[in-house]
Structures are given as structure tokens and as C-alpha cells.
Amino acid sequence: MFKMFRGMFSNDLSIDLGTANTLIYVKDQGIVLDEPSVVAIRMDKNGKRVAAVGTAAKLMLGKTPGNIQAIRPMKDGVIADFYITEKMLQHFIKQVHNNSFMRPSPRVLVCVPCGSTQVERRAIRESAMGAGARDVFLIDEPMAAAIGAGMPVSEAKGSMVVDIGGGTTEVAVISLNGIVYSASVRIGGDKFDEAIINYVRRNYGCTIGEITAERIKHTIAIAYPIDDIKEIEVRGVNVAEGVPRSFTLNSNEILEALQEPLSGIVSAVMAALEKTPPELAADIAEQGMVLTGGGALLCELDRLLSEESGIPVIVADDPLTCVARGGGMALEMIDTHGGDVFNGD
Amino acid sequence: MSDQIKDKNEQQIPLEQALKDGRLAAQLSVEDIALRLNLKKTVIRDIEDSLDTVIAEAAYPKVYLRGYLVNYSKEIGLDDLESFPQYQQLLGPEKSATGLKNPHIMTYDEKSYNKSLIILLLLFVAMVVGVTVFWKTSPDSTKASAGSASKTDNVEMRLPETASQDVETSTLDIQQQAQPGVQIEKNNALSSAQTTQQNVDNNGLEALSSTSEQSVEITDSPEKTVLTEQTLTLKFKDECWTEIFDATGKRLAFGLYTKGEQLKLAGTPPFNLKLGNPIAADVFYQDKLYKKSFRAGRTANFKLPE
Numbered sequence: 206m207f208k209m210f211r212g213m214f215s216n217d218l219s220i221d222l223g224t225a226n227t228l229i230y231v232k233d234q235g236i237v238l239d240e241p242s243v244v245a246i247r248m249d250k251n252g253k254r255v256a257a258v259g260t261a262a263k264l265m266l267g268k269t270p271g272n273i274q275a276i277r278p279m280k281d282g283v284i285a286d287f288y289i290t291e292k293m294l295q296h297f298i299k300q301v302h303n304n305s306f307m308r309p310s311p312r313v314l315v316c317v318p319c320g321s322t323q324v325e326r327r328a329i330r331e332s333a334m335g336a337g338a339r340d341v342f343l344i345d346e347p348m349a350a351a352i353g354a355g356m357p358v359s360e361a362k363g364s365m366v367v368d369i370g371g372g373t374t375e376v377a378v379i380s381l382n383g384i385v386y387s388a389s390v391r392i393g394g395d396k397f398d399e400a401i402i403n404y405v406r407r408n409y410g411c412t413i414g415e416i417t418a419e420r421i422k423h424t425i426a427i428a429y430p431i432d433d434i435k436e437i438e439v440r441g442v443n444v445a446e447g448v449p450r451s452f453t454l455n456s457n458e459i460l461e462a463l464q465e466p467l468s469g470i471v472s473a474v475m476a477a478l479e480k481t482p483p484e485l486a487a488d489i490a491e492q493g494m495v496l497t498g499g500g501a502l503l504c505e506l507d508r509l510l511s512e513e514s515g516i517p518v519i520v521a522d523d524p525l526t527c528v529a530r531g532g533g534m535a536l537e538m539i540d541t542h543g544g545d546v547f548n549g550d
Numbered sequence: 551m552s553d554q555i556k557d558k559n560e561q562q563i564p565l566e567q568a569l570k571d572g573r574l575a576a577q578l579s580v581e582d583i584a585l586r587l588n589l590k591k592t593v594i595r596d597i598e599d600s601l602d603t604v605i606a607e608a609a610y611p612k613v614y615l616r617g618y619l620v621n622y623s624k625e626i627g628l629d630d631l632e633s634f635p636q637y638q639q640l641l642g643p644e645k646s647a648t649g650l651k652n653p654h655i656m657t658y659d660e661k662s663y664n665k666s667l668i669i670l671l672l673l674f675v676a677m678v679v680g681v682t683v684f685w686k687t688s689p690d691s692t693k694a695s696a697g698s699a700s701k702t703d704n705v706e707m708r709l710p711e712t713a714s715q716d717v718e719t720s721t722l723d724i725q726q727q728a729q730p731g732v733q734i735e736k737n738n739a740l741s742s743a744q745t746t747q748q749n750v751d752n753n754g755l756e757a758l759s760s761t762s763e764q765s766v767e768i769t770d771s772p773e774k775t776v777l778t779e780q781t782l783t784l785k786f787k788d789e790c791w792t793e794i795f796d797a798t799g800k801r802l803a804f805g806l807y808t809k810g811e812q813l814k815l816a817g818t819p820p821f822n823l824k825l826g827n828p829i830a831a832d833v834f835y836q837d838k839l840y841k842k843s844f845r846a847g848r849t850a851n852f853k854l855p856e
Binding site for chain 2: 354355356357491492493495507511515516517518519520521522
């Protein structure tokens, strides 16, 4: 009863609870929050307490003293630390509400990987409820991504979406508001970073941190050979000497480093095309597939997929926010169309 | 100056023309572009020949057409695609709202305003609930509603019943009822009417009606209630255990009374009497002896007046 009363003072939210970033979409306001999914925990005599959340916490990654721990509570698209995820969501929900007097109790739609298990979905639902949500709806990420990208999901036509997030890559074929085929591989931005770290250690004998690897990826990473080669100077700790060393990396080296995760994504796409019914596959071959998620911003990834699959590949407009926007649009459809586009869980 | 004019003219070139020019400058045929982009030749021709019509008729979903244009322009090295109005038509409405909106941080005034608004709302709700609960639980409210509804009925409908009542007792009542200035409380109309009107005879009716015309008034205020006290006297001829309550529930007498003792009581009628040895006591109600045969050795429970 009191939750309903509090709900009157809360906005409906669509949350893209991603491994790397959490985005929140509010009806009529758009994307109101885009923060890294990182929480800094301070441990003292009284136990654990949250020291920072989001950007502030991300700045602490790898730079914390003994009593502070910067944690990424999501791993591979699902919850790795239930308590921290709940605290993080609680913080974000409160942050996007104007009302500081009363604890908000909104209706929340959370986007979940289509390959997540029932246990993982339940964990996400419970976590959102624990963070103060009045009602929790779950939607498959590829469906939300397709809606957010503006794909004609309601038509009797095959639409293929590839959502490359921080922890997972989701491939789905959608028709008539339903997912005909979907697959989820645990390859994403984090795996790219990991591949870069491993490459640098293997070839330069230096260790670099996640933040540096991410910077390299954003600056010079490519997925397909190009003429315009970029370079970046990075510093890492030489494993043999134990002292910091500086060295230069170029785009071709990173392309080599990323071969393994990239081939995983290509394989997932090819498998999806193989398993798609012929009529829908023909539609996809004619109009193409759409890339969403942060991974879609990897330079020339669309070309790589286009070359490998032989079909047009399009990067969605503002791919980072597609899932959150699509979730928001789906949330708005609740009252008009019911839960047609929602996952039944 | 001439550069500015040239730039302006270049900007006015439609997108399809710019794409076509770019393709020709790169010495690529339609087939080459279609092959590189994995698109059908008809799509390329549609874009180059009738882009406006394609956009207007929504021949391709926006997301795909926008993607084709991006890929095409990238292939031929056309960098300023976003400056073309045709391309801008394909961007969603949310794209026009550039940048991420920051979460709204409330000012102190806004916070205080919200707090006071919520407190006011809660106070109002509490007041409404309080009033409702008070109204529901108050015995006066239920009696008032019942009394007001039956007040007229009591007077009109009970008058014939009263005509057949005992003459002796009625005279006493009429004397009291006929006293000027007696007020009948609206809330107690039902209970007082029951006790008084039972004893009113025809003569009394006349007197009552005449006095009520002059002085009886019905008021809403319970403070103006005047309770009529009557006397009860018991003379004991032997030992008798006695307990007496009046109409208000007040216990007037309790205990064992012995021979020769006399008990004079005043209270609101009717009186509830419990006598352990009723034959040992003479009961006088309003100085008149109450005559009733009691069995020896049996406790008597009775009400006066009956």
C-alpha cells in the first residue's frame, strides 16, 4: 500500500544493467544516467559500506588502498555480487529521482541477456526489488536493442540484431515481436581488454591495467585491416625488470590481439544465420543486420562482419544507448499492448 | 568571398548527387559499390536516383536506409554526411536532443517545497481519517441519525399506545412533563419517549400536548439534558439482601438490610431491584406502595416502573 503511494512520486525506469555501464532511461526524459557499473566498498570496523558508485568508483579501479575495494558487481552480463548490485541500483534509482524526501518506488524494466539462466534472472529481479522497485519486468537485451535501434520488430520480416556489450554478445533474429532465434556468447568489451592485456604481456613483457587496455581499445583498436594506421604510447610494468616501461602500440597489433574474441563473435553470427529459417534469412540477407552496444563502436567491426557473412551490416544510431532506449519504449507499451514484447518470466 | 559562395553551392547539392559524384570520382560503378556494400544494385540506384521519394515513401526502414547511406558515404570518402538535410530526416527525434541529460539535482527551495507539500497532504489525509473514525465510533452520531429519523414517528405512533396505560402512574409523569421549561433532548428522544409515553393517558396527552406547544423544545445540544429523578423507598420488616440500580447503571443500594431499616433512594427510572427476601420489604415507588406477591425464599428481580 505504502509502496504504491511512494510509486506515485516515482518515474518508471528502464535499466540497462550492463557489465561495463549502467544506463537508465526515464519516460519523456530520455537517458538520464550513464555510469560505469562499478562500486567502491570501504571496509572498516563496522563492516562494509559503499564509498563511491559509478564514475567516481571507476576512477578508483586499480588504485585503491587496502581498506577500499573497487568492485564490478556484474560479470558476463549477470550478477556476480548480489549485495553490491543491489546497493548500486539503489544508488542509481535514487539519483534519477527528484524526490529526496521519500524513497522512490518505481516500476522498473531491466534488460537481461537472452542466454541468462532462470537463477540469474531471478537474481536480477530480486536485486531490483531490493533496491526499491515496485514492479520488475525483464526483457531480453536483443529485443530491447532492436526496439531501441528502430528496427521493424513487429513486422512479419526477419530482423537481425547483434548486441555487443561489455560482457556478452547477443545475436537474435526477430519477427512479429518475438525472438525466432537467439544466442548469447560470453564475449564482449571485457574480453577485448583482456586480449589486449595478454597480447602486451606476451609481446612486450609488460603488464598493463584494465583502464589502460580500455584506453588502447577506444583509441586505436580495429577489427579489419585499414590503411590509416594509428599509434598510441602506453606505459606498463616490465615483468622481468619490475619497473615501469614505455612502448608504442599500433592498430595492426591490436587487430592481431583481438583476433580470438572477434572470431568468437563472427562464429556466433554465422551460427545464427545458419539456424535462421530460410524466409527470415532471405529478409536478413536483403536488408542486413544491425549492430548495437558499445562493441559496435569498434572500428571496422561492421566491415569485418559484412565481409565474413556477405550481408550488409549497419551500426545503429547511438549504439551505446539502444538497449536502454528500447527498454524504455517497451515500458511505455505496457499499458497499451500488454506484455507482448516482454519476457514471460 | 568566392570560396564562401562555392561552399554554399556545394552544400546545396542534394545527397544523392553528392554520392553519385563521389562514386564517379572514385571510378566505381554501381555494381562495384553494391558488391562492396553487399547490397542489391537496385538499392544503390534508388539512393542515387530518387532518394527523396525513397525517404518519403519509407521504401526501406529508416534504420537500414540510414545505415546504407553511412556505409556508402564511407566507401567513397564523403565525410560531411550529417550536414545533408535528407540524412537528418532519417535521424530519430531523440537524436535531436543532443547530449546526455544530467540527473536533476534539486535546489534547497525545491526540496522544502516538496517536503511541505507532502506533509500537508499527509496532514489532510490524517484529518480525513480522524474525522471519519470519530464519526463512526461516536455513539451520539449513531443515536442522532437513528433518533432524528424516528423522533417524529415516536411522537405520532406511540400516542395511541399510551392511551391505554395506567392512570395513576401517568398522572405523576404528566406533572413532570407539564412543568414549564422541560426540554427533551433530541439525542435522548428515543429512550425518554419510551419511558414517559408509556405512562401517559388521555388526560396526560392533552396536558402534554398543551405544554409541549408552549415550552417543550427539541434541541441538538446534549449539555441541555435534564434527567428526571424519582424516589424509591424500601421499608424492611426482616433481613433482606438488596441490590438496586437506576437507569443510568448507577448502583443505589447494595447490602444486607435488617428489620426496621428504611431506605430512601432517588435516581433515574426505571430502577432494577434485586431482593434476596422480597416478602421482608415494602417497596414504595414515588410514595406509592408497589403491590406484588412474592414467593417466600425466592429471590425477586424486577423493574420499577414495570
